[in-house]
Amino acid sequence: MGSKAISYPTCITQCCFYSLLGNIEFVLFAVMFYDRYVAICYPLQYPMLMNSQLCVQLLLGSWTAGFLVTVVPTVLVVRLPFCNANRIDHFFCDVVLLIKLSCAETQTFELVSFMNAFIILFGSLVMTAMSYLYIINTILKLPSASSRNKAFSTCSSHFTFVILGYGSCIFQYVLPSSHHTSYYKMVALISTMVAPLMSPFIFSLRNEQMKKALKIKLNEINAQSL
Template structure:
């Protein structure tokens, strides 16, 4: 430790094996980020502006879209700067901040996905009581509970990680400050931090996944007992978009984080891309194209915009 040089900055290596294609990767990241912003902001705007979408399902969907924007913003802008401008340096406080918010937003999203599955369970299994059970007060409490749960499970690993010393090694083989790779650079025993991180990740992932699975078992059982095929198709269609996001999100994060850090290998960058770029990019299309009410709201919004534009031009 006497010969240790305290690290104040880290270097994000990005994609060393694709060094000559990094400019193209950066442009792809930037284009994806713009689409993520446009698509998810459009969903939020439609939900806020269309009275037909003033329902618990769309309330949670709007907040999920906002979370997708926050997750992408916590990673992509810095990645674009590192790859396109060559500014690979990130300060120690900035690196810890990125780790914390990425972890916080991810945990909050998983809890929110579980809440959305509960909402679908109530809507399909108890349709007559749904307006009473899923009132605005409960929806707000569930949303605040999702953020509170995300904060509580991420604050302890972050505090423990911030107390670790870092010296000499400062190269992170990733396109953002990933907590697992950051802990590998610490010049101290990190088994406590690794254990806490793995434990809270498992609790959030498998706890919310268990709630989602149980909800959908009841949903499927209820749908299969519906008398007509059209009713079953309509019920399944309201859940398909949510299920697609659940599979993408849970699959990637279980693969990345619920494992010992010694098994965290470089090909997890591809899985991280799925979680930070592809899922936020696809989410607006999945929810808008698979949901008739969203499509109707989009058509109505475009129609009003055209009418307003024509009136302005006529004057």
């Protein structure tokens, strides 16, 4: 809106926070699917295995891992020289596009950026896939069809978000040809806008307790309006 100019410090700050929160989110994906794995494969032991202490440790570990993976690319980007080029063909500052904008030799920076994306995306994706394999194997062994449908319904919402999140980010940061296509900004729009907007519907509104709480709240609002 209005002026599309952004100062260099603000651009670097935006780039840093975008990378940091994105990396943390993908580590949390793996943690979330581990939680689903424990809940489905070990339902009776779930309260003991996923206690509050472990939840705090997993949360702190996710933030720490996201921070460590973000530090090196951010430091390298800050050290990049920018000569006369100052136009970013995007709607926010992204590390990949800042590297391409630099007037220095950027092969090392591009390699570091690729490795960073590869580690965080495929590392968490492998953990997620392993959790899913165990989950599916356990679900197929459930005796009743209703139990299997309920378990699959729980996982389907998570799987939808994984397709949106991992698919869009792998296209942006791992596939080298994606940076030269007209689809880059459209895919970035999915990862930055569409996926976060859909997450409340995917995770919360499919939860029975959330549905009950929402119905109670709506009834209270209707009663007050009358």
